[in-house]
Amino acid sequence: MKSRTLIVAFLISWCSVQLAAAQGKDMLTQVELGMLGGKSKILWSEETEDRLNFSFSAFHGKEIKPNHYLGIHLGNDNYPDVQLLPIGLGWRGFIGDDIGSKWMGGANLGFGATFLEKRERTEWSSSWREGGLYFHPFLGIRMPAKKGKWALTSSIGYKWQPSSYFEGNHSQPETRPRIHPFWTRASLPEGFNSLNKVNTQFHSISFQVGILF
């Protein structure tokens, strides 16, 4: 997972730098890395354990009005047992003097995808992971560099990200009628006799530092 994370981070950074180099005055690029912290809960138990997960993201936005930027957000979040790639929309806003540091606010909204997770399949069963919608508001500061148009950023926020793990047993080799989903309140994917879904809603405090072009 580490090597995949590094590859994803490198690709996003490289693309961001390319975009930043070509961008106009009304464009903004931000690359951030940091941590997502929270407490993991153990299923069927009240026990929890601290988790600290690596997070990397990039934002490319266009100024929609002074000090407000809207754009796309890409990233990589390594949660326990699952690597999610957030893809969504982002907003960045700044308050403060043009000279010196500014307060920064922002939010990202999108979908945490599981492109990099493998689906395991045997003759008898299958298991896979799915991501979900995420929401990530944050507050921070923007500290301009002494030279050039880039700045350092630092932020703290809250991130909500659900993710599910599925494990199902395939239909046994027999001949049985399919059950129409209309007949019952529940339904199973075709080809499965049972399916166990463990849904985790990650509630994290984010702490990130980054650079902004």
Place this chain on the structure above:
Amino acid sequence: MKLFHRNIALVLLASTLLFSCTDQINSTYTFRTLMPVYLEMKDVRAKSLVPIPAQEIENPGKIYIYKDFLLINEPSKGIHIYDNKKPANPINLSFIPIEGNVDLAINDNILYADNYVDLLAFDISSIQSIRLVKRIEDVFTHLYQHSTGKILTFKDTVLTSDSPRWEYNDMWLVRPSMSLGANMAKAASSYGTGGSMARFTLMDGHLFAVDQNTLRVFDVLSPAEPKFIKPIELGWGIETIFPFDQKLFIGSNRGMHIYDASKPQDPKRMAVYEHVLACDPVVVNKEYAFVTLRSGNFCVNGVNELQVIDIRDPYQPKLTKAYPMLNPHGLGLAENYLYVAEGKHGLKSFNASDILTIDKNQLEFIQTMKSVDLIPGPKSLIVIGPDGVCQYDYSNPAKLKKLSCIQVSNPIEAS
């Protein structure tokens, strides 16, 4: 200095908050099972058994051909009647709603059908005015629960609970593959008189019906006045019955029973040919029985083969040869040609004139025709598959020609 203080403040704030949020985790387990359903027979008997206009087939069960009619059972719901004068264009005529019906047989314009614990006799001499002429109550008593006096049936359903366990709302559920209901449904996926997976069959003025462990004999010499004669215990795991030459060949998941039915009112056991635990429909000719063994359901041994059993001495049946198959279900014999439904793998035809080289005489293997059972009928080879009930011109067994397919709205899963 100011900036430094700001950063320190942020780090302290982050450290304090970092582990303050707790994840939420929950689990749901969705599973297929058979829900027990208890019924009062008086309520079942009060329902109308009058044919209604043609209905779309949701899930085909047993098929049966009689004269120019094709009858298709809808397990636990009733019987569809098709005009099959032209196998290339069967016409859906009507539907007889019969709760709990899984088997049927027709004798001299009288249709016999089970209605949970009762046997019904319908006069079908005029297909436009089918009418119930006789009900014999309480013959298939294995469906009764002695503790409640009600019928226990199972409804195939999907449930969701918060954990993987076999208990739901204080009820113990049945694992579908191990249940009576599944076997009834499986038995329903079969064909009629002379068929390899039938549970009702007619011979010499008698109707023979098997359930999981009992053979029941009915006198139908007067077709509209069936009389229950007696039950004969066979042992557990009975699946199919095939009549031939005054004998009954009864397939169970442990072997094949052969009964002498020269006195049809009192069949006598001749032999039991035992094999490994497997599902085994049977068809026979004068010298050999052809038995398909497959894995699935109770039959979990992973055996998938066609066995040819020498029955020239019916008191001492002997295995002549076994051929590996993919997942054989029903089978049919027409003269020297053998047709095998290979589940999701397709449909095979063989020249079986030399029983020692059947595997070398495979004539056709239609992999696109997923099939679970078949009848070599007088006009066409009728095949049930997940996509519906299809008919083939089998005048050339090496080149089966599809004539028609009756599509179903809720196809069965072929393994």
